[in-house]
Every structure is written in C-alpha cells, then in structure tokens.
Amino acid sequence: MQTEKVIDHIVNWLKDYATNARMTGFVVGVSGGIDSAATSSLCARTGLPTLCVEMPIHQPESHVTRAQEHIAQLKKRFANVSSVRVDLTESFETLKDAFPGASQSGELELTLANTRARLRMSTLYYFAGLHKYLVAGTGNKVEDFGVGFYTKYGDGGVDLSPIADLMKSEVYAIAKEMGVPQSIQVAKPTDGLWGDDRSDEDQIGASYDELEWAMKMDGEGKKAEDFDGKKRVVFEIYKRYNTANKHKMLPIPVCEIPQGLK
Numbered sequence: 001m002q003t004e005k006v007i008d009h010i011v012n013w014l015k016d017y018a019t020n021a022r023m024t025g026f027v028v029g030v031s032g033g034i035d036s037a038a039t040s041s042l043c044a045r046t047g048l049p050t051l052c053v054e055m056p057i058h059q060p061e062s063h064v065t066r067a068q069e070h071i072a073q074l075k076k077r078f079a080n081v082s083s084v085r086v087d088l089t090e091s092f093e094t095l096k097d098a099f100p101g102a103s104q105s106g107e108l109e110l111t112l113a114n115t116r117a118r119l120r121m122s123t124l125y126y127f128a129g130l131h132k133y134l135v136a137g138t139g140n141k142v143e144d145f146g147v148g149f150y151t152k153y154g155d156g157g158v159d160l161s162p163i164a165d166l167m168k169s170e171v172y173a174i175a176k177e178m179g180v181p182q183s184i185q186v187a188k189p190t191d192g193l194w195g196d197d198r199s200d201e202d203q204i205g206a207s208y209d210e211l212e213w214a215m216k217m218d219g220e221g222k223k224a225e226d227f228d229g230k231k232r233v234v235f236e237i238y239k240r241y242n243t244a245n246k247h248k249m250l251p252i253p254v255c256e257i258p259q260g261l262k
Contacts, residue, residue: 001170003177010162010174011045017160018048018134025049025080027124027133029155031192032066034184035138035163038171040070041178042162043136044078051127054085055120057092060197063190069181077179084127088119095119113193117154128159137161140171142208146215147238148245149191149200156248167215168208204241206234214238 018025026043030036030052043050052071056064071083096112124135137158143149144164150156163171168189176185188199189208201207206214214235217226224236 001173003173006166006170007042007045007174007177010042014043014136014160014162015046015048018046021134022132023134024132025051025134026136027051027053027127027131028136029053029055029120029124029138030067030071030083031138032063032070032184033138033187033189033192034168034171034175034180035140035143036067037070037180037184038175038178039136039138039162040074040081041175041180044074044081045178047080049131049133050078050081051131051133052081052083053124053127054083055088055123056085057088057116057119059192062187062197063192066181066184066187070184073179073181086123088116088123092116092119109194113191114151114154116193117151117191118157121154121157125157134159137164139164140166140168142168142211142215145249146211147204147241148248149204149241150248151193152248155191167212169212204237206237210234211238218242 014026025048026046028036028040028043028050030040040050040052052074054064054067054071071081075081075083092115095115121135127133128135135158137160138155139150139158139161140163144156144161163174166174172185188197188201190197190199191203204211211234213231215238217235218238222235224232224239227235
C-alpha cells in the first residue's frame with residue numbers, strides 16, 4: 001500500500017465531501033483505539049474544525065488514558081482540533097433503570113452493550129447538529145463489510161466512513177505514518193462496550209489478521225471444506241459472523257406495495 005498517497009487521498013476526499021455538503025467540519029468519537037485515532041488524525045489533516053469527543057461509560061482506565069494521550073498530541077499538532085469530554089456513565093445507568101423487565105432477558109448483556117453504542121451515537125449527533133459538523137465513522141473494512149462487528153445505529157450510525165475501505169492492518173499502517181501514539185498502536189483492539197478489558201479477538205474467536213485472510217478467501221469463492229485445522233476454524237468463524245450480520249451491511253428492507261393496490 002502507498003501509505004502516504006492513501007492518507008492524502010482520504011484527506012482530500014473528506015475535504016471535498018464536507019465542502020459539497022456545505023458542512024463546516026467533523027466530529028469523531030475517540031475511544032483510545034486504533035480506528036478512532038486514525039480517523040480523527042485524518043480529519044485533523046483536512047484543516048477543517050475537528051471535534052474529538054470522549055464518551056466514557058464505565059471505561060477501563062487504560063482506555064481513558066490512551067484516548068486522552070491521543071487527543072492531547074493531536075491538539076498540540078493541529079490548531080483546528082478541539083475536544084470535549086462527556087461522561088455518559090450516569091446517563092447510561094439512568095436509562096438502564098428506566099427499562100422494564102431487563103433482568104428477565106437472556107440477551108441483557110449484549111443489549112446493554114449496544115445501548116452504550118447508541119447513546120454515544122446520539123451524543124455525537126448532538127455536537128454535529130450544534131456546529132454543522134459531519135459525524136465521521138471509525139469502522140474498517142473487515143468490521144464493516146466482513147464480520148459486521150459494530151452496533152447498528154450505534155457506531156454504525158455515521159455520515160461518512162473514511163477508513164471503511166481499509167483492512168485493519170492498513171489502518172495500523174496509516175496510523176503509524178500519521179504519528180498516532182505508540183500506546184494505541186500496540187493496544188489490543190477492543191470495542192469498549194462491556195465495562196471490562198475484553199478484546200475483539202476474545203469476542204470473535206479470531207484475530208484481525210486471520211479475519212482479513214478469511215475475507216480474502218471468501219472473496220475468491222473458497223469454502224470451509226477447502227481448509228483444515230485452524231484455517232478451517234477461522235474461515236467458519238468469519239462466515240458465521242458474515243452471514244448473521246448481513247442485515248447491518250445491506251440497505252434497510254422496504255416493503256414495496258404492488259401498483260394495483262395503491
């Protein structure tokens with residue numbers, strides 16, 4: 001990958017999109033992970049106002065520290081970058097207490113994790129509305145179009161996706177080139193939705209390098225029976241997530257009314 005040229009291409013794309021949409025800048029949720037660090041760095045390079053938003057909800061201290069380190073160095077390097085911290089922990093707890101019957105659901109933990117992501121999405125759009133900013137998504141290609149590892153109308157609810165055509169390994173490459181802090185580059189990828197330090201690999205059962213391989217093999221028309229051992233396991237994991245999460249990747253189904261019934 002021609003890393004510097006890719007960075008320039010994305011930055012120019014972001015500027016052109018904002019200009020054509022008559023919007024004044026970008027808002028990015030910064031979590032302390034590689035994807036949000038890369039996205040906020042790209043937005044900062046446009047020269048347009050870029051608001052980095054911290055939105056902790058029972059976050060591990062390590063996540064908070066990494067996010068703050070990244071935002072601090074970004075503000076030092078780019079005069080167009082500002083930040084705001086909105087601690088959503090109390091809001092999340094209040095919302096959780098307002099929901100009836102939650103303790104009776106076997107899907108409670110996952111449902112509440114997705115609720116965190118949707119609360120953050122609403123927060124980003126609050127600031128976007130105040131300033132005429134675009135909400136920049138932080139999903140990469142394997143998450144957004146491979147395994148669908150994001151929350152529908154949560155971190156998937158954005159105005160544009162600068163890094164969604166980059167594999168995770170490519171996101172690391174551009175992040176390194178743009179000077180993202182080393183602490184973020186070496187941290188285990190995590191969605192930060194559970195109030196603990198579980199990684200994406202812990203949840204999915206495969207690393208991003210393995211998922212990238214499986215996505216490539218799937219694109220070449222390979223089947224699970226073409227592999228054995230660990231490769232077969234990884235491919236089956238990829239296909240299971242890809243199939244189950246198609247509803248996130250495809251347009252919303254519309255019930256079309258036959259002309260004769262209108």
